[in-house]
Amino acid sequence: MMKIKEGFIIREVAGNFIVVAVGSAVKQFNGVITLNETGSFLWKKLQDGCEKEDLIDALLNEYEVGKDVAEADVTAFIEKLNGAGLLK
């Protein structure tokens, strides 16, 4: 199962979704991540922990996208998060 590490918070600031680190997570990640609407949707699922398939299904249920697009979006999103070391 994939899950967002402790210490990262998502917030909407003036209509933009951003993720920042707090507490000891700041030592690992000191930047700011901006997310689009889909990204914030996926992020919130990942906060509770889920499988890749769950994310694809969630996208298909929530947005009018095809399975290929949903899969590609989810894969890209997970890579982005892994690149920044945000998943456990």
Added chain:
Amino acid sequence: MPKYKIADVVFEAKLIYGYTERLCKNYEYDGEQPCDFSVVITNDDVAKEKALAPEFVEPYLESLALFRKLCDYCLEHANGIIFHSSAIMVDGKAYLFTAPSGTGKSTHTRLWRELLGDRAIMVNDDKPIIRYIDGKFYVYGTPWNGKHHLDTNCRAEIKAICKIEQAKENSISKASTAEMLLTIFNQTIRPEDPAQMDRLLNLTDKLLTQVELYKLGCNISKEAAELSYTTMSKEKNDEN
């Protein structure tokens, strides 16, 4: 212990070096208002600053340690943040120019002073404090005033924040909140404490939605200052 009033916050500070006392001289306070907080700078505080910026000498690092404590207090109790920028006041309204160091924000506010003469007053050239009071944003001068030592012990309501980029041709346009969000985060102190981070995010949200946001591409010329001043000083109902 000397007392100071910076950003309308009154505090007393026990310091190690004379440098910080001299730096804060214009902000000494002998009025009746009680202290909002009291701070003791220790060698440990100075050592922490040294770890972040080893190139600086201890007396200067002590002043940064004091600044950090003041900013912490402001965020926690006074709806205040440091916003690394060059802040200038014209006809009572403040304009804040922000950019990575070396881009030319101090140069641009100097051009404003050349253009506007006595009407333009430097609030602070490097590290002003912004506060949200009764639904409005104000910028305050602080003694941490940058390499040209420009600051005034005053406050002014913020009209606009402008992000600067160097460019051959001058141009200015409204900036989106998305464009300005990271700029603000990069030009303030990001707290580790979750409650403080929450306060910072709340203030940033209000700041981005309440003040006018611009992006300016500019060269070093009188025309650059004319363009930014004319555009940014317009009242909202003057538009169209």
